[in-house]
Amino acid sequence: MxxxxxxxxxxxxxxxxxxxxxxxxxxxxxxxxxxxxxxxxxxxxxxxxxxxxxxxxxxxxxxxxxxxxxxxxxxxxxxxxxxxxxxxxxxxxxxxxxxxxxxxxxxxxxxxxxxxKQYDPAVRRAEELLAELGGPGAIRSVDVTVLHPSGASQLAFANLQQAHDVDADLLASLRAAETELVSRALGESAPESVRALYGVSLGSICHDLSLLRRFTGSPREISYVETWGEQLGSVEISGPLPVRGRFSVRWHYLEDYPAYRETVAIHHDKGTLELVFPAPYLMNAPTTLTVVSGGESRTEWRDVTEAFEVQLAAFHAYVNEGKQPLTDVAGALEDIVTAQRIAARYAVQHDLPIGGESA
CATH class of the missing domain: 3.40.50.720 (NAD(P)-binding Rossmann-like Domain)
Known part of the structure; x- marks a missing residue:
């Protein structure tokens, strides 16, 4: 193709x-x-x-x-x-x-x-196991923790080609257009703290929102949002899941942390399914799925198949064979709506202005 x-x-x-x-x-x-x-x-x-x-x-x-x-x-x-x-x-x-x-x-x-991450073999295996347990109705909670070092440290190995030939006025106009889009989403008066939270939600936490969509469905309500640390160093989000139980996301930007680490723990009636993701830019680094079941039995499952590669193959199959993708327009829109709910809940809690689509 x-x-x-x-x-x-x-x-x-x-x-x-x-x-x-x-x-x-x-x-x-x-x-x-x-x-x-x-x-x-x-x-x-x-x-x-x-x-x-x-x-x-x-x-x-x-x-x-x-x-x-x-x-x-x-x-x-x-x-x-x-x-x-x-x-x-x-x-x-x-x-x-x-x-x-x-x-x-x-x-x-x-x-x-x-x-x-939806195409990660460990995630697909967790979906299969969750279905055997009874699906979203068996979940008590989904707890997510993200430890996010700087992008530069994550990509230091890649020896990236840098760009120094883009017109400064063009960059400024593109940034202004993006600021206007965010204002449409959050309102012209939305302060920088709300805008930064929205950026993190759509830029990074959206991966976890996409996993919630696969495991439980998108949350219909955001109960609590808090941020702390310098320049939005930490974010906490929680609320009810659409079928049963609750979710929590704790996202931390730690510039000097040794390596990216993301943990998603699905606690259900009979045990836990825990996913630990490595840095996303390391090709074929496996995600570890730990299955905790009765009698404190612990089983680890890994597959070095690269999730990005599976995603590319899925796109090829979608175009040439009509096999539907895991996220289409509707799924992507759900994540945008959830990110706006996160921004709105934070603004309401802190008596900050919110408008636009998020209102």
């Missing part, structure tokens, strides 16, 4: 370039696009893509591919809209957008939203 890549930054270089290089049986990258010509050329050279662009509009107009993989930072809504209008299938990294309005404006088309 001939594909085009939009965005040639950290995730593309560290994850997608090596995976697409070894999955040439499924994909041929024929076009790349980035605001930086330096990055477009670097990724194009590594993948053998001769068509290189600094404008999405120009790339889509030239064509020559069947699908678009959207990997750039910020909101993806406008890029996805243009690609779908052009008749292309789209794999879009999370989050799909920053506002509900952007999602509502998307035309019909083939769209898959990438939450690679």
């Amino acid at each position: 001939r594909i085009a890549l939009v965005g040639c930054g950290a995730v593309t270089q560290a994850v997608y370039v090596p995976l697409l290089s070894r999955r040439r049986d499924l994909f041929e990258v024929v076009a790349v696009c980035d605001l930086s010509r330096t990055l477009a050329d670097a990724v194009g050279d590594r993948l053998g893509a001769t068509s290189r662009h600094t404008s999405v509009e120009d790339m889509l107009a030239e064509g020559g591919f069947e699908a678009v993989v959207v990997l750039n930072s910020g909101s993806h809504g406008e890029t996805v809209r243009r690609a779908l209008e052009g008749g292309y299938a789209v794999l879009c990294e999370k989050p799909l957008a920053l506002t509900r309005a952007e999602v509502a404006a998307l035309p019909e088309g083939r769209l898959m939203v990438g939450y690679m």
